[in-house]
Amino acid sequence: EDQVTQSPEALRLQEGESSSLNCSYTVSGLRGLFWYRQDPGKGPEFLFTLYSAGEEKEKERLKATLTKKESFLHITAPKPEDSATYLCAVQAWAGGYNKLIFGAGTRLAVHP
Amino acid sequence: DVKVTQSSRYLVKRTGEKVFLECVQDMDHENMFWYRQDPGLGLRLIYFSYDVKMKEKGDIPEGYSVSREKKERFSLILESASTNQTSMYLCASSEGTGGEKLFFGSGTQLSVL
Numbered sequence: 740e741d742q743v744t745q746s747p748e749a750l751r752l753q754e755g756e757s758s759s760l761n762c763s764y765t766v767s768g769l770r771g772l773f774w775y776r777q778d779p780g781k782g783p784e785f786l787f788t789l790y791s792a793g794e795e796k797e798k799e800r801l802k803a804t805l806t807k808k809e810s811f812l813h814i815t816a817p818k819p820e821d822s823a824t825y826l827c828a829v830q831a832w833a834g835g836y837n838k839l840i841f842g843a844g845t846r847l848a849v850h851p
Numbered sequence: 852d853v854k855v856t857q858s859s860r861y862l863v864k865r866t867g868e869k870v871f872l873e874c875v876q877d878m879d880h881e882n883m884f885w886y887r888q889d890p891g892l893g894l895r896l897i898y899f900s901y902d903v904k905m906k907e908k909g910d911i912p913e914g915y916s917v918s919r920e921k922k923e924r925f926s927l928i929l930e931s932a933s934t935n936q937t938s939m940y941l942c943a944s945s946e947g948t949g950g951e952k953l954f955f956g957s958g959t960q961l962s963v964l
Contacts, residue, residue, distance in 0.1 A: 771951060773951075773952075775953075780958075781957050782855070782941050782943070782955025782957050783894075783955050784955070785953065788951065788952065826893070828894075830951065836899075836901075836907065837951075838909075838910075839953070841886075841893040841894040841895075843891050843892060843893040844893065
């Protein structure tokens with residue numbers, strides 16, 4: 740069964756304390772892996788797409804990496820405005836169409 | 852700036868009521884999606900549409916239907932609302948056929964009492 744698992748469920752960091760969020764997946768025929776950011780009361784906002792193992796993408800303090808079994812979202816020297824829920828999703832072939840399978844997310848809180 | 856607009860931010864309905872959730876996108880996207888988001892479960896796909904008047908079931912279509920009469924508008928219908936349909940409903944659109952980069956609305960928090 741296709742599955743996406745994110746860990747930890749919640750993470751509390753001090754401002755400037757770097758860390759990583761994990762997204763592990765089991766899916767047949769991975770077509771892409773996506774990271775989204777979701778602020779409270781809002782819909783998710785696209786961050787990155789990764790397509791193949793070894794690929795990396797960066798945006799400000801965020802860096803996403805991909806292996807054959809998992810992806811990491813590295814947060815370097817986070818600031819309070821990085822506080823949000825980070826969602827991972829994998830794109831897989833569902834026998835007729837592409838579908839996105841979402842993880843439950845990691846709630847990140849960055850404190851001053 | 853691209854935009855997906857959901858008609859209501861909060862809704863409170865009674866069990867058995869017929870509920871309409873409306874979604875409009877201004878990006879001329881072919882593809883539109885309805886998800887529900889529940890704590891600990893992630894986003895789950897209810898229905899999607901690749902073209903006007905076309906619809907496909909997602910992972911959890913039971914108890915829901917959809918309508919896409921115009922390209923920019925995608926409606927989710929709860930024929931007879933039940934308490935287990937209390938959830939956050941998110942509409943999204945994309946250019947690609949698999950929702951590669953989804954643009955989401957702000958969501959509708961539906962409570963069914």
